[in-house]
Amino acid sequence: MDIYNNIAKISLQHFSKLPKTGKPTENEWTILSTIVKDDRKMNSLEVVALGTGTKCIGVNQMSANGDILNDSHAEIICRRSFLKYLYFEIKACIAKNYKSDLLDFCFVTKKFSMKHRFKFHFFTTHVPCGDAAIFQKEENGISTTETDICSENIVHNPMKKIKLDYKNVDIYRTGAKCLPQGPLADPHDTSVNFHVVGVIRTKPGRGDPTLSVSCSDKIAKWCYLGIQGSLLSFLLVKPIYINSFTVAANTSS
Numbered sequence: 229m230d231i232y233n234n235i236a237k238i239s240l241q242h243f244s245k246l247p248k249t250g251k252p253t254e255n256e257w258t259i260l261s262t263i264v265k266d267d268r269k270m271n272s273l274e275v276v277a278l279g280t281g282t283k284c285i286g287v288n289q290m291s292a293n294g295d296i297l298n299d300s301h302a303e304i305i306c307r308r309s310f311l312k313y314l315y316f317e318i319k320a321c322i323a324k325n326y327k328s329d330l331l332d333f334c335f336v337t338k339k340f341s342m343k344h345r346f347k348f349h350f351f352t353t354h355v356p357c358g359d360a361a362i363f364q365k366e367e368n369g370i371s372t373t374e375t376d377i378c379s380e381n382i383v384h385n386p387m388k389k390i391k392l393d394y395k396n397v398d399i400y401r402t403g404a405k406c407l408p409q410g411p412l413a414d415p416h417d418t419s420v421n422f423h424v425v426g427v428i429r430t431k432p433g434r435g436d437p438t439l440s441v442s443c444s445d446k447i448a449k450w451c452y453l454g455i456q457g458s459l460l461s462f463l464l465v466k467p468i469y470i471n472s473f474t475v476a477a478n479t480s481s
């Protein structure tokens with residue numbers, strides 16, 4: 229079993245061991261996201277942050293005092309949980325006279341850094357909302373373009389020019405809307421031309437529109453700036469990056 233299957237396995241096991249409070253009942257569902265610590269020296273994996281959820285409040289529910297959580301999608305809750313884990317570890321390191329299994333402390337810069345042997349992996353049970361949810365549909369596990377390439381006609385006539393029938397290619401749709409002030413908008417045309425990709429989107433949802441951007445956009449930001457956020461960056465020598473992202477496959481069919 230490769231590391232990514234192990235990451236999925238321990239994430240689901242960790243969730244199943246949690247008490248029932250707050251978990252979906254039989255007729256409900258949710259999305260689960262975790263961050264897994266990978267100790268390269270000990271060759272071990274451990275779930276250090278976890279979040280579930282699919283809700284995001286609309287613009288009219290937002291609090292001017294900042295005391296209502298805007299974005300409760302699993303990926304975002306999980307990242308909040310990871311920040312709490314980092315604060316806890318920093319506090320524990322200070323309490324132990326700046327000694328920690330996880331962190332090093334530099335007495336010159338007075339900042340912390342992650343020990344090199346640790347990497348962090350992100351796991352989620354669903355593709356993040358936004359751009360990541362826009363991808364080509366597959367039939368029987370084979371994408372429509374691959375079906376064309378593998379058709380018998382081409383196998384028996386390998387020199388024949390491959391003509392892909394893009395009329396048969398389709399993509400998954402998302403309710404995540406492009407920012408109105410952005411440079412591009414979805415054309416909402418047929419098949420692959422329904423969406424554009426590479427633009428910032430707000431989270432999908434009906435009713436009161438949200439101002440929170442999609443999980444794809446937030447994850448893209450973490451990939452460039454690190455997952456620690458601006459406040460923690462004052463305490464860290466360098467950003468903390470996610471080493472890999474694993475999205476669970478649907479194994480029910």
Ligand SMILES: [Zn+2]
Pocket residue numbers: 301302303356357431442443444
């Ligand atoms: Zn999301």
